[in-house]
Amino acid sequence: MVMRLLLASLRALGGFLTILVLVTLLTVFLQHLRKGTAEEALMGQRGTAQGLALIAQKPFSKKLADFVADLPQIFLWKSLRGTPVVPQIRHAFANTALLTVLSLAFSVVIGLSLLIAAEFTPRVAPSLERLATAINTTPIFLIGIFLIWLFSFALHLLPSGGDTSLKSFILPALGIALKFGARLFLLLSNYMLDLEKQVFVLRARAYALGNKRIFLHKLANCAMPFVIFWLIETASLFSGAVIVESLFSIHGLGTLLLFALLQYDIRLIFANLTVIAAIVYLTSLIQASLAAREDALKA
Amino acid sequence: MRYVRIASLLLIALLVAAQFVLPTAEIHLDAAFKNPGAAYLLGTTPLGQSVGTLVVAGAGQTLSLAASALVICLVVSLVLAAAAYMLPGRAARAYAYIIDAWLTIPGIFIALSIGYFLPQGFLSVITALVLSEFAALQKFILQRLQNVARNDYITMAQVMGARRKHVFSWHVFPQLARESSYLFVLTLPSIVLSLASLEFLGVQTGSSQLSLGMQIAVYKDYILLYPHLSLAPVLTLMLVLFALNEAVKLVKRS
Numbered sequence: 001m002v003m004r005l006l007l008a009s010l011r012a013l014g015g016f017l018t019i020l021v022l023v024t025l026l027t028v029f030l031q032h033l034r035k036g037t038a039e040e041a042l043m044g045q046r047g048t049a050q051g052l053a054l055i056a057q058k059p060f061s062k063k064l065a066d067f068v069a070d071l072p073q074i075f076l077w078k079s080l081r082g083t084p085v086v087p088q089i090r091h092a093f094a095n096t097a098l099l100t101v102l103s104l105a106f107s108v109v110i111g112l113s114l115l116i117a118a119e120f121t122p123r124v125a126p127s128l129e130r131l132a133t134a135i136n137t138t139p140i141f142l143i144g145i146f147l148i149w150l151f152s153f154a155l156h157l158l159p160s161g162g163d164t165s166l167k168s169f170i171l172p173a174l175g176i177a178l179k180f181g182a183r184l185f186l187l188l189s190n191y192m193l194d195l196e197k198q199v200f201v202l203r204a205r206a207y208a209l210g211n212k213r214i215f216l217h218k219l220a221n222c223a224m225p226f227v228i229f230w231l232i233e234t235a236s237l238f239s240g241a242v243i244v245e246s247l248f249s250i251h252g253l254g255t256l257l258l259f260a261l262l263q264y265d266i267r268l269i270f271a272n273l274t275v276i277a278a279i280v281y282l283t284s285l286i287q288a289s290l291a292a293r294e295d296a297l298k299a
Numbered sequence: 300m301r302y303v304r305i306a307s308l309l310l311i312a313l314l315v316a317a318q319f320v321l322p323t324a325e326i327h328l329d330a331a332f333k334n335p336g337a338a339y340l341l342g343t344t345p346l347g348q349s350v351g352t353l354v355v356a357g358a359g360q361t362l363s364l365a366a367s368a369l370v371i372c373l374v375v376s377l378v379l380a381a382a383a384y385m386l387p388g389r390a391a392r393a394y395a396y397i398i399d400a401w402l403t404i405p406g407i408f409i410a411l412s413i414g415y416f417l418p419q420g421f422l423s424v425i426t427a428l429v430l431s432e433f434a435a436l437q438k439f440i441l442q443r444l445q446n447v448a449r450n451d452y453i454t455m456a457q458v459m460g461a462r463r464k465h466v467f468s469w470h471v472f473p474q475l476a477r478e479s480s481y482l483f484v485l486t487l488p489s490i491v492l493s494l495a496s497l498e499f500l501g502v503q504t505g506s507s508q509l510s511l512g513m514q515i516a517v518y519k520d521y522i523l524l525y526p527h528l529s530l531a532p533v534l535t536l537m538l539v540l541f542a543l544n545e546a547v548k549l550v551k552r553s
Binding site for chain 1: 404
């Protein structure tokens with residue numbers, strides 16, 4: 001048991017190190033792409049000696065070696081503007097995490113409401129499925145623009161941007177949640193259809209159990225696919241967050257990456273990409289172990 | 300539903316054909332901000348260009364950019380899958396492991412990073428798209444390669460002494476190539492979606508002709524004063540996505 005745990009931890013650590021190598025290569029490659037004068041790279045007067053040294057014309061291997069040598073100091077890194085990197089990432093992460101948690105909550109409400117409506121009024125189920133497919137294929141920034149127009153400009157109910165209060169997060173979270181709620185509904189309704197053929201549902205129907213009871217039993221069986229769905233969708237959730245954050249001016253990880261890219265701030269880009277990749281990797285590990293457990297139970 | 304699907308395919312064909320006969324949207328400053336009407340079906344831009352002409356040209360550009368990126372991505376994935384098939388088992392597994400690790404970095408973050416660092420241009424946008432979608436497509440093709448390689452007739456060919464190169468080029472590759480053509484249709488809508496999001500976030504071609512994502516980003520500020528200006532590219536993009544999804548359903552059914 002201890003040996004197996006140790007092996008699993010080593011495998012996870014190996015995976016994380018591979019990701020770190022990939023992010024390092026990507027970052028140094030970006031640094032290598034950005035050639036030209038230091039003034040151009042550092043955007044005029046905001047340049048510092050440290051930034052100048054970072055972007056100086058060196059071969060790729062030298063830049064890679066310098067970057068790797070600098071890695072142990074990561075917690076002391078400063079961005080090109082001279083501000084420490086870690087607090088910036090921490091602040092951005094807190095905003096993105098809040099946005100993600102709110103989106104998750106909203107999408108569960110949207111997905112389950114659609115599911116209940118489809119289950120108890122079968123007449124509207126095809127229309128709901130078509131609506132969910134349409135929302136799922138709509139770009140997230142279009143949903144965001146529509147929500148800003150409706151709730152901020154037309155109804156004056158919610159602010160169109162910012163991250164100072166919880167109220168400012170409602171519209172962006174709703175923007176992400178509409179898409180993921182629709183996706184969740186499509187997934188669960190398909191899974192529920194499969195469950196209809198299961199023995200426990202057929203037996204419940206034979207014993208004349210009410211539709212409500214049967215629905216609750218089916219819903220309980222959807223718990224695992226639901227959790228796995230969310231873990232798989234983490235990467236998409238972050239992709240959605242980067243678009244929504246820039247549209248609603250939220251200082252999250254996505255906006256921070258855009259800002260770092262505009263400034264050509266290599267250290268900030270690296271830290272940002274590493275944090276995001278680590279979160280996605282962690283969720284993929286949990287998802288893999290849950291899926292393996294589910295398969296073992298089915299077997 | 301069948302007619303909707305046929306109409307969707309016709310729409311895509313028309314959009315492609317229109318690119319060859321479409322006049323350039325000329326600037327007429329005296330006709331700026333015209334509302335939709337007989338002279339200009341969808342109104343005009345702040346520079347007096349016809350919005351109708353711009354959105355049709357933009358849709359064509361979006362489709363061609365997405366299709367080019369997808370073709371390059373599929374060709375590269377197929378070539379590397381072939382290399383992985385020829386490699387010894389351990390090296391092939393290491394390659395698959397790297398692809399899995401690559402998948403943990405969300406595609407849009409890779410695309411944004413590449414897109415911002417390369418100079419504006421068609422090649423930059425295509426490179427950004429290819430790098431962001433490559434890992435997912437490569438993973439799918441590697442999985443298919445594994446399944447195809449396990450087929451009885453392929454095992455039989457190997458047992459009978461056929462060389463690995465021969466087996467790949469005569470038995471495995473044709474199957475993978477056929478599946479890649481299906482994959483092209485299945486993935487195109489999501490690539491168009493990614494491209495539009497990237498353009499909206501500022502990764503641009505730098506061309507004077509704006510594709511749909513760029514038009515949405517540029518004209519979104521006019522939504523209250525001149526809604527037709529903002530809505531035309533939005534509705535065109537949604538129509539293109541709808542048509543592509545209907546094409547996907549046709550392929551899935553076939």
